Amino acid sequence: MWAPLRHRLFRALWIAQLVSNTGTWMQTVGAQWLMGDLGGDALDIALVQTAATLPIFLLVVPAGALGDILDRRRLLLTSQVITFTGAAALAALTAAEATTPALLLVLTGAMAVGQAFAVPTFQAIQPELVRLDEIPQAALLNGANGNVARAVGPALGGVLITLAGPEATFALNALSLFGVTLVLYVWKRPPDHRPLGAEHIRDAIRAGARYVRSAPEFASVLWCSVVFTLCASGMWALLPALARGPLGLGAGGYGLLLAGVGSGAVIGAFALPVVRGRAGPNTLVAGSTTCYALAMTVIGTVESMPIVLAALVVAGLAWITVLSTLSASAQLLLPEWARARSLAYYQLVFMGGQAVGSLVWGVVADALTLQAAFLLPAALLILSTPIGVSRVPLPTEHFDMSQVSHYPEPPDDLQHGRGPLLVVVEWRVSPENAEAFLEVMRQIGRARRRTGATMWSIFQDMEEPTLYLETFTAETAHEHLRQHVERGTAMDQELDLRALSLVMDGQFPEVRHLIWAYAPMPGAETREPEFRSIVSMLRPR
Numbered sequence: 029m030w031a032p033l034r035h036r037l038f039r040a041l042w043i044a045q046l047v048s049n050t051g052t053w054m055q056t057v058g059a060q061w062l063m064g065d066l067g068g069d070a071l072d073i074a075l076v077q078t079a080a081t082l083p084i085f086l087l088v089v090p091a092g093a094l095g096d097i098l099d100r101r102r103l104l105l106t107s108q109v110i111t112f113t114g115a116a117a118l119a120a121l122t123a124a125e126a127t128t129p130a131l132l133l134v135l136t137g138a139m140a141v142g143q144a145f146a147v148p149t150f151q152a153i154q155p156e157l158v159r160l161d162e163i164p165q166a167a168l169l170n171g172a173n174g175n176v177a178r179a180v181g182p183a184l185g186g187v188l189i190t191l192a193g194p195e196a197t198f199a200l201n202a203l204s205l206f207g208v209t210l211v212l213y214v215w216k217r218p219p220d221h222r223p224l225g226a227e228h229i230r231d232a233i234r235a236g237a238r239y240v241r242s243a244p245e246f247a248s249v250l251w252c253s254v255v256f257t258l259c260a261s262g263m264w265a266l267l268p269a270l271a272r273g274p275l276g277l278g279a280g281g282y283g284l285l286l287a288g289v290g291s292g293a294v295i296g297a298f299a300l301p302v303v304r305g306r307a308g309p310n311t312l313v314a315g316s317t318t319c320y321a322l323a324m325t326v327i328g329t330v331e332s333m334p335i336v337l338a339a340l341v342v343a344g345l346a347w348i349t350v351l352s353t354l355s356a357s358a359q360l361l362l363p364e365w366a367r368a369r370s371l372a373y374y375q376l377v378f379m380g381g382q383a384v385g386s387l388v389w390g391v392v393a394d395a396l397t398l399q400a401a402f403l404l405p406a407a408l409l410i411l412s413t414p415i416g417v418s419r420v421p422l423p424t425e426h427f428d429m430s431q432v433s434h435y436p437e438p439p440d441d442l443q444h445g446r447g448p449l450l451v452v453v454e455w456r457v458s459p460e461n462a463e464a465f466l467e468v469m470r471q472i473g474r475a476r477r478r479t480g481a482t483m484w485s486i487f488q489d490m491e492e493p494t495l496y497l498e499t500f501t502a503e504t505a506h507e508h509l510r511q512h513v514e515r516g517t518a519m520d521q522e523l524d525l526r527a528l529s530l531v532m533d534g535q536f537p538e539v540r541h542l543i544w545a546y547a548p549m550p551g552a553e554t555r556e557p558e559f560r561s562i563v564s565m566l567r568p569r
Contacts (some may be wrong), residue, residue: 330404
């Protein structure tokens with residue numbers, strides 16, 4: 029469990045983030061409690077959580093693309109400045125008694141904007157800080173980091189609110205950001221090697237979307253994440269209302285409840301490495317989801333403080349087990365060139381699930397009862413668990429996502445932005461290998477799309493059945509070149525070698541590159557829509 033902490037940079041950043049996460053949880057307690065002091069009802073309190081996550085939901089995809097095309101260290105420094113500005117402004121306005129419910133939500137959202145630029149990039153730099161085989165432990169430590177802060181931050185926040193008011197939690201949150209900023213500032217990160225230059229953000233976003241659409245293993249992680257967070261977010265959003273209402277607690281008591289969740293997460297951080305050696309990711313996620321649902325049922329129906337606190341410990345243990353398992357799976361499934369932009373989609377469904385779930389269960393609490401807002405998501409979690417395990421299981425095998433360049437040097441005839449480009453590969457395959465060949469080509473088609481192909485098809489010659497034509501398109505010749513130089517992986521290369529092992533002896537595939545005949549010279553207007561309408565006729569019906 030502790031292996032990643034042997035790396036000095038990871039250790040320094042982990043400690044700095046622990047301080048920063050503690051400040052963030054103090055801020056969360058202060059904001060939710062301040063909303064109650066300003067006269068907000070259960071829905072208004074739940075909207076604080078929405079304001080803290082909705083900007084991340086809206087901005088995390090372009091932020092992830094920036095994390096792949098810009099220097100990640102500088103991007104993280106910029107995000108810290110944005111978050112600090114929002115926290116400092118909220119502290120000053122609250123001290124001056126000028127904060128309103130609307131202003132509280134706006135400034136909470138402003139801090140979330142800074143977090144949006146940091147979240148996918150912080151995950152993307154983990155393989156730069158630790159060894160690849162230490163990624164699961166690093167994900168667990170990062171999860172434990174946030175949950176230790178969840179155990180300490182709310183308790184400190186409750187004390188500070190009692191002694192100095194919510195503005196003290198906002199001020200300390202601003203100060204807590206300096207540690208992360210300092211570590212990032214002194215980090216001598218090697219410059220990124222981009223032989224073909226940086227991508228345009230629009231192209232980077234589209235490339236990331238193509239990758240996610242064509243990576244079924246990663247899609248399984250996304251599905252598990254969105255189902256879990258959509259239902260599990262109800263507990264986080266409505267815990268302040270539960271503390272104020274049925275449990276009759278003050279700010280200190282609310283902090284104690286959150287500390288119970290954090291304590292469970294810390295226990296899980298120690299227990300999970302042992303359990304992971306005996307159970308696969310699907311068993312861990314399914315069992316932990318069920319435990320979380322049962323804990324929510326107890327929390328929503330029992331008004332005994334000791335029992336609720338014990339259930340929150342169980343919920344914290346289940347929470348870190350699910351999230352660290354999903355996070356480690358996501359990071360191990362992604363190549364370097366697409367890591368930040370793809371992890372942005374992981375954060376998109378995670379934060380989106382929290383934002384939407386907080387709003388939905390807040391409405392349920394106002395329209396029905398607070399008890400119903402706990403029982404309904406718990407029931408949905410229990411019902412969805414067997415479906416998720418059977419229909420969209422998490423991957424259990426290891427995929428080698430290390431970069432492999434197909435061309436040592438870019439050919440001069442492809443170093444331009446003209447397009448679209450049609451690539452035709454002629455394969456000669458004997459009838460006895462046809463079935464195995466087509467199965468491999470189905471996987472190769474996904475690989476082509478992941479790395480930049482906009483269309484892909486495989487055709488068999490009716491007059492010469494041993495001849496197969498693989499066709500795929502790229503938006504430009506330069507984009508196709510990125511497929512070879514920057515985006516190839518060892519897993520993709522293995523698929524190519526499997527296909528080559530099935531061709532007829534001495535019949536190495538022939539490759540042709542065809543540029544759209546009406547493609548103008550660089551700088552002139554393209555006629556890409558016409559090209560797409562013509563090539564669409566090549567798609568098999």
